[in-house]
Amino acid sequence: MYKCIIIDDEELARTLLETYVKKLDFLELKGSFENPLDALKLLKTEHIDLIFLDIQMPDLKGTDFAKLIPAETKVIFTTAYSEYAIQGFELNALDYLLKPITFERFLKAVNKLKADVVEIPKSESITVKSGYDLHKIKLADINYIESDSEYVVFHLDNRKIMSYQTLKSLEKSLPEALFIRVHRSYIVNKQHVTGLKGRDLILDTVTIPVSDSYYDTVKSTLF
Incomplete structure (x- = not known):
């Protein structure tokens, strides 16, 4: 408070x-x-x-x-x-x-x-494997992460990076102070959330659905 x-x-x-x-x-x-x-x-x-x-x-x-x-x-x-x-x-x-x-x-x-x-240092990052390539991504630059079958997609400001892993396993490695699970298919960066409209989170110009099982936690944590 x-x-x-x-x-x-x-x-x-x-x-x-x-x-x-x-x-x-x-x-x-x-x-x-x-x-x-x-x-x-x-x-x-x-x-x-x-x-x-x-x-x-x-x-x-x-x-x-x-x-x-x-x-x-x-x-x-x-x-x-x-x-x-x-x-x-x-x-x-x-x-x-x-x-x-x-x-x-x-x-x-x-x-x-x-x-x-709860600001995370801008220098803090994770290494993501995409195919044969390794990408070092700053946590602050991640807007949200989306599940796509057996892959996850990291949505950054001007690019996307796909990695072969599950959202569940990835969730354990991300700091709770910065990221929150809002749906079985989405993890979002709290710092990019600008509003909640019905059952949808607003991240700048992007709308992310919030499932019933996560709604109460999302509302109490972010709002």
């Missing part, structure tokens, strides 16, 4: 974010503030994991407020002005949401919080 607060001088914006937060069981809303100075008082007494922070506010800009908070507290900037995006990312924000904010985009942003906690 991640503790979060909302700071925005617009009531409608706060209400929308409050609604989104309440839909997710891994977020706990500890406060919603119109004035960022009031939020500072809470930060002095309680650890907060994530702040949804508006940039353009009358008393104190969000980008200035972000410099006052503990380094370990993550920030997702929210604003109606796209020109602030670069400045937000210069402050190492977890993400940047442009208003009006859809729930799908909100979900993609907060999932980065979970991915950031």
Whole structure:
């Protein structure tokens, strides 16, 4: 469970974010503030994991407020002005949401919080045999793995690699912090999941089915 607060001088914006937060069981809303100075008082007494922070506010800009908070507290900037995006990312924000904010985009942003906690070093890799060739694949580059009869197919951003092995045997060698089985035919990289629509996982532009036997585990683990 991640503790979060909302700071925005617009009531409608706060209400929308409050609604989104309440839909997710891994977020706990500890406060919603119109004035960022009031939020500072809470930060002095309680650890907060994530702040949804508006940039353009009358008393104190969000980008200035972000410099006052503990380094370990993550920030997702929210604003109606796209020109602030670069400045937000210069402050190492977890993400940047442009208003009006859809729930799908909100979900993609907060999932980065979970991915950031269980991040696997980019250098960590596995060696995969394909025919007579050996491929060294970085775990972070694997979007998902699909079973194809007696083979598995590694789906990367711009290529596919087929290997003679079973999904079951492969599953045991993959780190649970990064990968999850969602179907008898699919293992997905948690860091590439952007949403859940019905019984389908959304991975950027790809849709992966979730079987009934894995659904509860997938929902509780990823959402």
